[in-house]
Amino acid sequence: MRDFSVLSDVEFEELVGDLLGAEFNTLVERFAAGADGGIDLRWNLLDGIHIAQCKHYRKSTFSQLKAAASKEVAKVIELHPVAYMFVTTFDLSPSQKEQIYSIFSQWMTDPSAVLGGRDVDALITRHQAVERRHPKLWVSTGMQLFWNLHSDIANRTEALRQRIEKSMPKYVVSPGYQAARQLVEDHNVCLISGPPGIGKTTLAHMLLAEHISSGYEPIEVSMDINEAWVSLSRDTRQIFLYDDFLGQITFSERLAKNEDRRLSDLIERFSEEAPRKKLVLTTREYILRDAKLNYERLSELDTRHQFVLELKDYRKSDRAQILYNHLWHSDVSATCLREVAEGGYKHILDHQSYNPRLIEYCTGRAFDVETPGYPERFKATLDHPERIWKVAFEKHLATEQKMLVLVLCTLPRQAHIEILQEAHSALCEYLGITNTETSFREALEVLEGTFIAISRDDSGGTNIRHLNPSVTEFALGRIAMDRRIMAAIIKSAKFFEQLSELFLYGAGGSFFHPGNTTLMSALGKSKDDFLEAMESRFESQSSQRQDVQILGTQFRALIELSGKFEKRVGFYLQVDKEWGLRPSVIEERVEFMITRWRNHEGDKSQALDLFDDVSKNPLSTGLLSDVHDALHNWLEQTLEETEDWQHYVKHLTDHDGVDLDDELWLAERFEEFMEREFRSTSPHPSNLDEMKSLADEFGLHELSDRIEEALHEEHGPDEDDYERPWSVRDHEEKGSDAYIENLFMRFRE
Incomplete structure (x- = not known):
């Protein structure tokens, strides 16, 4: 049976209305709760008016469903239809159908007028064109079938699968979805841009879900575009997701040298040569605008192929549906829902700070969704969105948990759990905070879903990241404001990359967003400690490691990524530009690299990038010649x-x-x-x-x-038979004040 849990009660009624319209070949009218005496659906046949009531019960028992049905009798008597149908997602047994029928037998010829979940499922199978008009349902169904048939892919992409399945029920199909689908169909590539919190990732998840339901294998790119090149499979339909591909704060933190070329080459290949390959990317609008000024290839590609979709804002009807879906699928108390229904929704829908991310936060477990005054708390959050993390951070977290949120800023975007534990333990120890294996695990449990997200990578390793970029921005602000914490993070750093991550967040490097000036100023005040830490951590293990299984064994190990020292020496050159280092310091690091390259050690791609930077540094002619010769001979001899x-x-x-x-x-x-x-x-x-x-x-x-x-x-010839019928719905009525009022009045029932 299809999974109706992805639909809200409103979406279920729309589905049933379309199904009955197709079944009886007539127009079926729909009514919001309270709009017409309890009617959900109404249609006119030769014998008179027929009506139907829909009950989408996700978590109820049959006794609750039966009690709700009994309450409808008085309304039906008053309406006096010639026929009545009762439709529910509840999987009814024959006996249960009889019990519902006995309640409405005056208006039903037999129990077949009572439709349970399996009956609705059969109707959908009979009228598949109707299913196509309800993307969330057929996408969810097709996706589950794909996972069942490809358990190996399901296991490998478990974290992505969970995120998609979590976001789908609350998603509202909007014009942006159709526009994105069209770009993927026309160009095999869609780059979704827009302001923070607008719903870029959720839209990307819907595109992935749709293609998964059509047999495409999902590939998530997390580090750089080379992951996509490596994962390309000649004979397999694949769809790639590269979320926040230009970075979360500024583009300079993401694209490595020459990655723009490899990315543009991949886009070119997908657009012109590989119809069985799809690519979905997301980024903040201002970061994309900035990157186009610096990466000419990106600008040229978009001009030629026009694959960029910019999300700007939502229509009022979409805002209402998004808020409604989040409330309907949440654990917000009946008291709070009534407050929303009684007019509280108005201050939310019309607020200038409205966006899906804030809606998700204010309907989630980190927010007070139990006590009276809910709309006021909701509006206060929209008034001052920067306070979201501040209140939760200061009032609800223990000191050890706060340090975990902060130290995560200094680690890779997806930090392996063992790396995080090492860095967190070192910081706690420096500050004299009691920290154990048990308390670390408890901290993860407390923070998951609010400040952090936990997932598993393709290799089975556990990774931790901030829940979204706004958490990272908040945490960086806290570090910049507290000199004691800043000093502790620098002096307790276990990994050299903790220092470079923090520095790059501060320095930035883009035209529109030069970085965090407050953070950079704070780092400048700790300059001596910072440089000392760089020296002492230069040969430390890297925080950028990958969890792999040792060949032929059941054991796993964290393996360092190549190019560690090239990147570290390159960072010395960046710090030199900002603060100015002693020439002897730079020369010592360059000589270190010369020795490695003469021994054929290192990463060639990173070495070429480093040599570009070293060539621009005022080194002695003899040392620069030695660097060139060491690199040249290594490249020529291997x-x-x-x-x-x-x-x-x-x-x-x-x-x-x-x-x-x-x-x-x-x-x-x-x-x-x-x-x-x-x-x-x-x-x-x-x-x-x-x-x-x-x-x-x-x-x-x-x-x-x-x-x-x-x-x-x-x-070879590679025709893509992927095609989905589509119908654009009229949202004018759904944007009316009357419709929206009746929509939220459902929460008073």
Whole structure:
């Protein structure tokens, strides 16, 4: 049976109205509660007026449903229809149908006029065109079928699956959804931008859910776009989600060097060559505007393909439905709901700070949803949204729990639980706060769903993040205001990256948002402690580690990501620009890298980026020459993979001024490499696009043609039969004051 729990009672009535209209081939009128004496649905047949009552009971017992049905009798007597139907999502047994029928037998010919959940399900199967007009229902049903058929994918994407299933019931289908669907259909790519809290991620989740229901495998990109390239599967329908791809606060915290190129290449490939691949991205509007000024490729792509959807605001009808859905699916007390119904909703819907994120917070467990005065508390939060976290932080959290919220700012956006525990324990110990394994777990339980979110990654590791960017902004503000906490975080840092994360939040680097000036000022006052901590933590383990299973065993281990030292030396150069360091400090770090590169140690991509930065630093000519030679020899002597060739060619063209057409010996060496690749891989080598680019740069036309043929065979004709019928609903009536008043009056029942 389909899962009707994703629908509110209003959405269920709309579904039933469409189903009965299709069943009887007539127009079925709908009425809000209280609008017409208890009628939900009404239609006119040859024998007279028929009416129906809908009861969408999620958590009730049959006795409660029967009692509610009995209360309808007086209304039906007054209306005196020729026929009456009672429709519910409750899965009724034959005996229970008989009991409901006995209540309304005067207006029913037999128990078939009582429809339970399975009867509604059968009607939907008979009228599938109706189901298409109710996306939440068919998307939810199709998604559950996909999970059941692909348990391996369900397990691998458990965290994403939970977030989608949590957001879907409260979602309101709006014009933005149809616009986003159209962009995905036309371009295979949709970039959703808009102000904080407008619902970008929820819309992205709906797009993913829809495609999952059509057989697409979901892939969540969390760190950088390379995850998408690695996850590409030639013969599989896939949809990729890259949430907040330009960063949560400023774009400078997210895109690594050259990631804009890899991202634009992926968008280009999806838009023009890969109809079985879809990409959904989200970002704040001002960050996107900023990034377009700095990343020319993003601006060019949007101009050519026009795949950006900007969410600006909601119509009044959408605002009302969003608030109603959140209240209906929440645990807000009957007292508070009555206050909303009696006019409290008006101050919420018309408020200038209205957005779905604040609605979710004020209907969630972190808010007082029990005691009288609920609309006033709700409005006070909208008046001063910055106080959301302040009140909860100061009044409801123990000191140890507060430190967990704060220290999370200094860790990767998705921090592994063991990394967080190490950093948190060190901070608590420095401040003299009692901290144990048990209290740490208790802190996670208290904070989950309010300040933090807990999820599992593809490898089975547990990750912790702030619930949303506004929590991060709040926590950074607290750190900036409290010099004692600032000093403690710096001096207790277990990982070098804790320092760089904090610094980058302060320094920013974008034109419109240069960073957090208050935080940067506070860091400046702790400059000596900060530099000392950088020195002492330079060779520490990295906080950017991945949980992997050790091959051939049941054991797991946290493995450091490559490029740790390249990034750390690059950070020294950033700090030097901001504060000015002694030349000997920079020289010492550069010499450290020279030694590693001579030993063929490090990450080549990060090394190329670092060399760009080192070249701009006023180092001695001899030291700069040593850096170049160490990198050049490492790249030249280790040409084993396609990426090795890409790195070497980039170095030659960018820094050595080499014209590849003149390097015949190198072209011959690349041809030999490619011949080995074609012989050793079946049916074709991977990274064909990159290989073709290199062949073109070397002027190897025959090799380029051969790769082009392989690319054509790989992609082949690939028709995407994905198509969903759609109907646009008229929201004018739903935006009327009368409709909205009757909508919220339901909470008085």
